[in-house]
Every structure is written in C-alpha cells, then in structure tokens.
Amino acid sequence: MVTYRLLLVLKFVGVILYGGGLIGGFAATVPADRKRAVHAIASPGLVLTWLAGYLLTTQLILPLTELWILGGLLLSLVSQLALVHSVSRGRRTLGAFAAAFGPLLLVLGLMVFRPTWSMVGR
Template identity: 75%
Template sequence: MDPSLRALPHAARISMLAHPREGGSQERLAPHPRTSIMAAYQILLLIKFVGVILYSGGLIGSFVATALVDRKRAVHAVASPGLVVTWIAGYLLTTQLQVPLTELWIVAAIPLSLVSQLALVHSVSRDRRTTGAFVSAFAPLFMVLLMMVFRPTWSGVGS
C-alpha cells in the first residue's frame, strides 16, 4: 500500500482504493473477514428458513391432501427432507455463532421437532386426518419456532 494512504482514516483509504480515477491507487482491498463470515451466516440462515418452509408445507400438505398417496408424499418427500435441512443448517449456524448445543432453546427444540415429525408420520401411517392429529404435529413445531425466536436460556429458568 502507498505509505501516504496509511495516514488517512480507514473509510477514506477504502474510498480512494475503490475509486482509482479519483486519485487512489490501482490496488484493491481484500474483502474484510467479517464480510465473508456474515455472508456465510446469511446463506445458512436462508437454507434453514427454506428447510422450515419445506417442513411446514409438508405438514400442511399431509392434512390437506385427500389421497393417502399424496399425504405420504407430503410427509416423506417434503416434510422429512425439510426437517433434515433445518437440523443441518441449524447445527452449522450454532458452529458459526459458537453457541453451545446445550443452550435451553436448542435442547428443547431438538426433541420438540422430533415429536412433531413422529406425530406427522404416525398420522399418515394410520391414515388419520383429525384435528387432534394436526394439533399433535403442529403444536410442537410452533413451540420450536417460539424457542428459535425468543431463545430462552438456562439462567432464565430459575427466576
């Protein structure tokens, strides 16, 4: 880097390096490490969101479809892969954010999502489309969404 640029504030250096016609050098700055970390975080968050949408769509499709074949397809071809995508993306997000898997909201969300999946599979395998079957699959999913949004911690349990 040009020694005369070192004395300038960071923002001015970036501006001059990014616009060489306006007096800056031809040298370009490498992307800031936080930029690539943030991009990875946002991509993982998007992937997790897609997984949640797939799972929710499969859950709703399994109760809306009239034919048993379509209901099974909604569960096994849409909801189940959506749950796997959600779990994998969620795990990768925890590693990205360096959040331990022992946090209350994670410890509660994993079995709740599994309960929702098992209730969904059970309702399709028994060909049940009752309100109770829907609630038994939807209520745990709703609780998972609450856990992911509000992120309760162990320190808040005792108070």
C-alpha cells in the same frame, strides 16, 4: 458474514419445506399424496433445518446444550413423529394435526425468545 446469511436462508427453506409437507400431509385427500408430502417434502425439510441450524451454532459458537436449541430439536422431533404417525395410520383428525403443529409453534417461540438454562427458575 455471507456464510451466516446463506445458512439462515437454508434453514428458512428447510422450515418452509417442513411446514408445507406438514400441511400437505393433512390437506391431501389421497393417502399416497399425504405420504409423499410427509416423506418427500417434510422429512427432508426437517433434516435441512437441523443441518443448517447445527452449522449456524458453529458459526455463532453456541453450545447445542442451550435450552432453546435442545427444546427446538426435541419438539421438532415430536412434531415429525406425530406427523409420520398420523400419515401411517391414515388419521386426519384435528387432534392429530394439533399433535404435529403444536410442537412446531413451540419451536417457533423457542427460536424467537431463546430461553437459556440461566433463565430457568427466575
């Protein structure tokens, strides 16, 4: 039970780091600061989130092929790619922000509602 709680805390820390790096990637005005926010804060935060999430699935004996888990992995990767693309191209537009932040909101929905493959088509 203690391991499970510690993994939840680690995952939450990873999500906070990723979210902070995402905001910093758009809020910072100096390009070097934007890149630092993405590559030194958001990217490690996402790796920590994925690692803790994987370890949580082993604790709960959940398959990684569940719809909400696969969706979360895929959408978080889309968010990260959009974030890195916007920083590497120097874009700070509303569209670039939506491309990075939108998938993150969808991941939140998947983590809360946990849809499974058996729910598809009902």
